[in-house]
Each structure stands twice: as structure tokens, then as C-alpha cells.
Amino acid sequence: MPADRTAAGPDGTGGYGESLFEPWKPGEGDRIDLGSLAYDHVTRARLRAVGVGPDTRCLDIxxxxxxxxxxxxxQAGAGDVLAVDRDVRFLEPHAGGALRTLAADVTDPGFDPGRFDLIHARFVLMHLPDPQRTIARLRDLLVPGGHLVLGDAIDLTTAAPPDSPYRLAMRAMWRALRTSIGTDVDWTPGYPRLLRGAGLTGVAAEVHVPPLAAGSPIAAFWLDTWARSREAMLATGLVDAAQFAAAQEALASGTADDLSPGLITAWGRRP
Ligand SMILES: C[S@@+](CC[C@H](N)C(=O)[O-])C[C@H]1O[C@@H](n2cnc3c(N)ncnc32)[C@H](O)[C@@H]1O
Structure with missing residues (x-):
């Protein structure tokens, strides 16, 4: 399914987003930060509720x-945090104190960075093949009693009418992401079942949908994502250039009158 998951960028970087978002080009860090602005308060509240303190060894995938x-x-005061990414160029400048960084691929069979009290990943598993296997791998990195907190996108709108420019564009975006990097958000409503299937206890999930207001971080995030993937979205045949422009205008002006894709966060505890 993923056509170019292992393709290398001009600087040798391979992996997530290489064909659509071209992370070696300026602005990709800003795009990711727009997503963070829209969702960090939700993720932080959940991690706080699960419990973070000076003895908490954390892994962020x-x-x-x-x-x-x-x-x-x-701010959360964790004693030790290991931030892992295949591409650590945005992370490395922040390393120090309780924060360590590691360049690694979580799907690598040899990936074994230690044992942790809290493991978090957001907007990652939806881009990887076989989420059940990745969840099992992450569970195995938890100490008994440790928590797994996973967040991904949930698509609440595009399967149904109306065929507004906004929905056509979102449909095209999901299709383009699936074709180019294998992204699949169809399974994410099944997170609770997957976590239970991995043997975790205290499993639950929540969804947050940020409002699509003009000038909001989430509107800016989708506008930037669409701009970067415009050609791939048009190539799906699900949206044409005029509809694409109308969708951009609706998103920019706050008149999409629809729901953003949401963040589903699911969590559970290793017995
Ligand atoms: C959409 S970004 C999400 C970033 C961050 N978690 C957030 O929510 O703001 C996905 C991140 O996962 C990383 N990634 C994708 N596949 C990976 C893999 N197999 N192993 C490690 N990191 C991966 C990408 O490099 C990228 O930084």
C-alpha cells in the first residue's frame, strides 16, 4: 500500500511525509506546530490525568x-523523557535536562529503548502499517502498571454527504495520504478494542474536535497541509481545481460550516 515509505529525501531522510509534505523544505516544523497548538491542551490534560511526576519515565514516539x-x-515535571523520531532535526535543539532524544524507527524489529512508566504517541500509528502490532510492541516497553496513551486523527465527516468543496477536499486529502504514505484513519475509532486486545486494562477513549474558525490554528494547519499536497489531492480525481479553491476559501473565511477531523485519544494500563 505505501508507495514510498522508505524513499529518501534530498538529504537522505526517509519516511513519513516525504512525498506529500516534503519535510526537508522550510515550514514543515511550523506545520507540525500548528497541529500541536490545536491539540496540545487536550493531550496534556489526558497525560496529567493518567499521572506524571518526578519518578515517571516517559517515552514519546x-x-x-x-x-x-x-x-x-x-512543566509536567517528569524525571526522564525520551523523545524518539525517525527525523530528530526538530527535536535535537531541545535536548537537555530531563529530555533526551533518539533517532529511531519504531517499526524496526530491534527497537528497544528501555522500559517506561508512560508511553505516548500522537498522529503516528495512523501512518504506520499494522497498528495492532505496533501497540503490542509499545505495550512490551511498559513496566507493569505503566500507561499507554495514543492519539490519532478521527474522520467524522467525509463518508457522508453533503459533497461540499470542504468535504471533497478532505476526502481527497485522506485518499492522497493513503496512496502516498499509507496513512489509514479508518481503523482509529477501533482504538479501545485494539488496546483491550493488547491486554491493557482501564481502557477508555475520548475525541476532541477543534472548531474550524477563521484564522484558528487548525484551519491554518489544514490550509498548509492542503497547499503542500495540492497536486496529490487533485490527482485523486475526488476534487477538481475549482472545488479545491472553493474549499480553501471556505476554510480561510470560516464558512466551511463543517467539522474538522478530530483527535481520538485512547489509553490503557499494562497489568
Ligand atoms: C504527524 S507528525 C506528529 C508529531 C507529534 N507527535 C505531534 O503530535 O505533534 C508524525 C511524526 O512521526 C514520525 N514518524 C513517522 N513514522 C515513524 C516511525 N516509524 N518511527 C519513528 N517516528 C516516526 C515522523 O517523523 C513525524 O515527526
């Missing part, structure tokens, strides 16, 4: 620009 890992190591 696919940490991106590190907004969650930095918060864990800073």
Missing part, C-alpha cells in the same frame, strides 16, 4: 517538534 515531550520534561 514520533515526537515531531517535541511540544509534548518538552512539556513532559518541563
Amino acid at each position: 514520533g515526537a515531531g517538534t517535541g511540544t509534548v515531550a518538552r512539556w513532559l520534561a518541563g
Whole structure:
């Protein structure tokens, strides 16, 4: 399914987003940060509720620009935080104190960074093949009693009418992501079942949908994501250039009158 998951960028970087988002180009860190601005308060509240303290050894998988890992190591007061990503260029400048960074691929069979009290990953498993296997691998990295907290996108709208420009564009985006990097959000509503299937206890999940207001971080995030993936979205045939422009206008002006994709966060505890 993923056509180019292992393809290398101009600087040798391979992996997530290489064909659509071209992470070696300026602005990709800013795009990830817009997503963080829209969702960090939800993730932080959940991690706080699960419990973070000076004795908590944390692992953040696919940490991106590190907004969650930095918060864990800073304000949340965790004693030790390991931020892992295949691409650590946005993370490395923040290493120090309780925050360590590691360049690694979580799907690598040899990936074994230690044992942790809290493992978090957001917007990562949806880009990887076989989420059940990744969940089992992460469970095995937890100490008994440790918590797994996983967040991913949930698509609440595109399967149904109306065929507004906004929905056509979102459909095209999900299709383009699936074709180019294997992203699949169809399974994410099944998170609770997957966590229970991995033997975790105290399993639950919640969904947050940020409002699509003009100028909001989430509107800016989708506008930037669409701009970067415009050609791939048009190539799906699910949206044409005029509909794409109308969708951009609706999102920019706050008149999409629809729901953003949401963040589903699911959690459970290793017995
Ligand atoms: C959409 S970004 C999310 C970043 C961050 N977790 C957040 O929520 O802001 C996905 C991140 O996962 C990383 N990633 C993708 N596949 C990975 C893998 N197999 N192993 C480690 N990191 C991976 C990417 O490099 C990217 O930084």
C-alpha cells in the first residue's frame, strides 16, 4: 500500500511525509506546530490525568517538534523523557535536562529503548502499517502498571454527504495520504478494542474536535497541509481545481460550516 515509505529525501531522510509534505523544505516544523497548538491542551490534560511526576519515565514516539515531550520534561515535571523520531532535526535543539532524544524507527524489529512508566504517541500509528502490532510492541516497553496513551486523527465527516468543496477536499486529502504514505484513519475509532486486545486494562477513549474558525490554528494547519499536497489531492480525481479553491476559501473565511477531523485519544494500563 505505501508507495514510498522508505524513499529518501534530498538529504537522505526517509519516511513519513516525504512525498506529500516534503519535510526537508522550510515550514514543515511550523506545520507540525500548528497541529500541536490545536491539540496540545487536550493531550496534556489526558497525560496529567493518567499521572506524571518526578519518578515517571516517559517515552514519546514520533515526537515531531517535541511540544509534548518538552512539556513532559518541563512543566509536567517528569524525571526522564525520551523523545524518539525517525527525523530528530526538530527535536535535537531541545535536548537537555530531563529530555533526551533518539533517532529511531519504531517499526524496526530491534527497537528497544528501555522500559517506561508512560508511553505516548500522537498522529503516528495512523501512518504506520499494522497498528495492532505496533501497540503490542509499545505495550512490551511498559513496566507493569505503566500507561499507554495514543492519539490519532478521527474522520467524522467525509463518508457522508453533503459533497461540499470542504468535504471533497478532505476526502481527497485522506485518499492522497493513503496512496502516498499509507496513512489509514479508518481503523482509529477501533482504538479501545485494539488496546483491550493488547491486554491493557482501564481502557477508555475520548475525541476532541477543534472548531474550524477563521484564522484558528487548525484551519491554518489544514490550509498548509492542503497547499503542500495540492497536486496529490487533485490527482485523486475526488476534487477538481475549482472545488479545491472553493474549499480553501471556505476554510480561510470560516464558512466551511463543517467539522474538522478530530483527535481520538485512547489509553490503557499494562497489568
Ligand atoms: C504527524 S507528525 C506528529 C508529531 C507529534 N507527535 C505531534 O503530535 O505533534 C508524525 C511524526 O512521526 C514520525 N514518524 C513517522 N513514522 C515513524 C516511525 N516509524 N518511527 C519513528 N517516528 C516516526 C515522523 O517523523 C513525524 O515527526
